[in-house]
Amino acid sequence: MANWKGNKLYSIWHLTCPFCHEGDFFISGPYDLKHVGELHKNCPVCHRKYEKEPGFYWGAMFVSYALSIAFSLLAYGITWWIWPDLGIRGYFIAVVGATILVAPYLYALSKILWANMFFSYHGVNGSGVN
Ligand SMILES: [Zn+2]
Secondary structure: OOOOOOOHHHHHHHOEOOOOOOOEOEOOOOOOHHHOOOEOOEOOOOOOEOOOOOOHHHHHHHHHHHHHHHHHHHHHHHHHHHOOOOOHHHHHHHHHHHHHHHHHHHHHHHHHHHHHHHOOOOOOOOOOOO
């Protein structure tokens, strides 16, 4: 893949620091359920703060909600496409099951998306720290 560091999608895809795209954003992977969605206070590489103010990541709940709805619709569409005669109960189980399976990832994704809405790339030693 080409060098796309500096693009917000890089940080989102790799779940890395929104400022330098190098350090880990989360203390652990999205499926480490003990630490689900927990992020570092500061970037381990560039040391910029991830939390603008206390409660900053509450807003990510809206993103998480929107992502879950979008994902459910997608899961419904795919299920319907693969098994058109599954029946309402089958759809329900498939969609709810799939959404539960991806929930930890969607939760992590909502936080990194939220961070990227407010923070932008400055490189490891770049100026413009906020
Ligand atoms: Zn960083």
